[in-house]
Amino acid sequence: MIKALIFDWGDTIMRDFKLKGTMSAWEKVAWIDGAEEVLRILNKKYICIIATSADHSDTNDMIAALQRVGADTCFHFFFSQKELGYQKSDFRFFESVIKKSNLEANTCVMIGNSYEMDIVGAKKAGLTTVFFNEYSLQGNFPAADFVVERLIDLLTIF
16 A cells, blocks of 8 residues: 655756756746646645755755745655765665655655656665656656656546
8 A cells, every 4th residue: 555655856846947056046946837736635645755866955955945836845754865875776765765754665656757866766675666757758667667747647546
């Protein structure tokens, strides 16, 4: 039974405009289309977690950026590679998130836009995976249990 949804941050929940510095200090921040609606519905049914391996931001920076669009209220736990000590491509990143959230891998789903960073490591850690393929990349994605091109499509899965 699924208990928790773990979301990537940049280009999954908030648009990564590739500006310098931390997103919390950017002049412009924005939700990904459909993210707000999906989170407001799913966070009532599941533990929602956000986890990032962003180079420029620690957990507090991520929370500050999320607060700018009101997304911080949608999550129960917040994690970054700076505090965990592993990048998301490393399955230990996901094991740490799960352990710190007091969950089991088979009850968690990872949702992210980078197949290599978000999906492959999560699958190795035993999570169910959803590849958010917003740009309709072509290819084979064997570590993805589900592939969606719009976040709103998560509501048909969960």
